[in-house]
Amino acid sequence: MKYKVVILDIDGTILPHGKTLSHATKDAIQRLKEKQMKVVIATGRAPYFTESIIQDTGVDSMVFFNGAFAFHEGKEIYKSSMEKHVLEKVHQLSNDFQHPLTFLGDTSFKVTHLDHPFVVEAYQYDPWKPELAPPQFWKNQDIYQIFLHCDLEEESSYQTKVPELDFRRWSSGARTCDVNLSNSNKAVGITKLLEKLGIAPDEAVAFGDGINDLEMLSLVGMGVAMGNARDELKAVANMVTLSAEEDGVRYGLERLGLI
Structure with missing residues (x-):
């Protein structure tokens, strides 16, 4: 070939x-x-x-x-961005479980809880540092990806309740996962x-x-x-x-x- x-x-x-x-x-x-x-x-x-x-x-x-x-x-x-009703479900679940989210738009990214230890861990080796997301950030931007900051065993609740999205852990020991459209x-x-x-x-x-x-x-x-x-x-x-x-x-x- x-x-x-x-x-x-x-x-x-x-x-x-x-x-x-x-x-x-x-x-x-x-x-x-x-x-x-x-x-x-x-x-x-x-x-x-x-x-x-x-x-x-x-x-x-x-x-x-x-x-x-x-x-x-x-x-x-x-x-291909995420639909707002799907983002609404993830946002509500993350509030219920008290898990931070990073929302990634095409030109900027914001996180819901800056000082959470899982967030600090996720960005500790990166040259870029997150800023706090305004309450309407995910509603006003096209969002293409989310980082969900939670323990591995807590991830399954999201996958079950939001089948439109796919959750993949950064690594076996990571406390953050990529969230993308399932298709x-x-x-x-x-x-x-x-x-x-x-x-x-x-x-x-x-x-x-x-x-x-x-x-x-x-x-x-x-x-x-x-x-x-x-x-x-x-x-x-x-x-x-x-x-x-x-x-x-x-x-x-x-x-x-x-x-």
């Missing part, structure tokens, strides 16, 4: 957690471009959490919010982008490490799980590479003969 595009997750894939983009990974991306290979970023992050990565990589086609927002050559081609995931945004590029899914390679990468790796012709990936992801991958800390993206691209 002659692959035409490489799709890269950020955290835990091209970016080791808590670290910066390595020279080896930057070089691998540059070598792909020199070979006229299209490179796409597909992340759970919001656009405003991704600016430095975009600058470092020079990538101009991106999928954000786990598939709810897609850009091609810097121009928006797809977006939206990275594969949805990537499909929109591939259609724009005129590239079939089986002509794509994708690298990922998290549960939010399951649909993406299942969609493409060559799904590559990082060495640090969850076992559930490795089970659906076509190949497992080294960890992000070991420059697994470069190693995987070399194994595939793409660089």
